Amino acid sequence: MDEAERRERLGELAPEKLAELEIDDEADEHVLPDLPNAEAGEVVMRAAPNPNGPWHVGHARMPAVIGTYKERYDGEFICRFDDTDPETKRPDLDAYDAILEDIEYLGFEPDRVIRASDRLETYYDHARELIDLGGAYTCSCSGEAFSELKNAGEACPHRDKDVETVREEFAAMVDGEYGSGEMVLRVKTDIEHKNPALRDWVAFRMIDTPHPREEASEYRCWPMLDFQSGVDDHLTGVTHIIRGIDLQDSAKRQRFVYDYFGWEYPEVLHWGHVQVDEYDVKLSTSTIKELIEDGELTGWDDPRAPTIQSMRRRGIQGRALVDSMTDLGMSTSDVDLAMSSVYANNRDLVDDGANRYFLVRDREDDPAVELPIVDGDAPAPEAGHPRFHPEHPDRGEREVPAGRVVVESSDLPPEGERVWLKGYGPVRYEGDELAFLDADIEIVREGDVDVIHWAPAEEGLDTLLRTVDGDVRGIAEPALADVDPDTVVQFVRVGFARIDALDSEATDEDDGPHGSEDLVAYYAHP
């Protein structure tokens, strides 16, 4: 009796028990904890990426979690680009759209997309208001000088300037009359606060480098994250903020501004950093960017890169990544995401749809060997006919021409022993040929004979399989030529892969496509 039947029986015998079971099921789907003080229809959350590059897999967590809560609470999902540093975290103009595409691939669509660099006047207005409230002062101390005073809990001489002067100096900042480092606007908090991180922090500073977006290129006076983000969260009606533990003090800093304005601070949740196993590459936009610039990686979608674009090119569905991310929960400690969990989720999603094909790999430590199939105790058929999918006979069978074939050398039995070519039949390995045998599938069922995959030597497709661990060459069966690019297939006994192209374009990579391949595929996982 399978699960469905069991439930049906239970429904007849004890309906109330079945109802309990179903309630439990529903609870299971809520992997994430409830949001504090959340009311359906009134939850607003935002992802606030810095557009300094396309996303790595760790970035999937924010849209995954926000998107999941949005669905649960019928809330709103804002994507706000916090692009207020034209210099050290300089925005990459292509990254805005790349990030939006990454979000779409994950299966979400932001209800609103905004850019902080469009909103400078708003921040200036709030700064002026804050100055009038006596909550901010212009300061020309050097960073080091102020830091020393701050650590000693002492105010700098600028702290007591009269509002009029502050107003004028801030206007001069906005007008770009100071150079980088000459003047900042500080929020007046508590210079003796026991946590030094909260003492009179910088709200605006001067940056000489123009912003890469043309619309914002004239501005020189830029808000710091805590000011900009704090103002925007309030103005856009954000009710729940999720941020990393690196921003643990942000809420405490921003509360000073909220208090000046009489605003109510949103609920805040923090979570730890995500690391991903299986990659040598650090999960960091700038590191990946450097590797690409140095030619160590071919691009953001290099299969060896721990990026969203790479996942996508490998045929891993966004949903699989999202499920793994929500499984991570909301813990404040750092977590390691096991890629095997993403793969397990993806397998659930693609196994049923992925048709089966043969790819014989030709690796240095396990080369493909080419052998003719000859008549043995029985005449050798001209072709094999394996199913497209073991559980879907209705999808039909492929035709794999026999004659001269290739197999992976480690699959070959000892000389004189038998092996079953999947979808074709039994052969005996005779050193330089494979002799077709008069035997039926019983020899396999008895356990004496292994079943292996194979491909025709002549009609086979010269294939490049790009994997996390580097490129693998091989020969694939010709039926793959009829598969549309972007289809996810399973290479029998190898793993799932996405068909990338049916003819390759040459690259200047050491090991990349030479342009002669008939097929390029990206490996997903076993």
Add this chain to the structure above:
RNA sequence: GCUCUGGUGGUGUAGUCCGGCCAAUCAUAUCACCCUCUCACGGUGAUGACCUGGGUUCGAAUCCCAGCCGGAGCACCA
């Protein structure tokens, strides 16, 4: 140094607020077996964890104290 913050199997997670139903949940991983033209899927089983030490209590993963270990902030980065 100062200030936050956290520690449940290899990984993630439930349980911790309001001690007993927890000799600890679920998933993944690994191994074995079953199924199978031997991959994958599916099924069965096994492996494997409450950071340490005290205390409170009839009873502690849960409460208290100390220690150990980890992460973060103290930027004119986000």
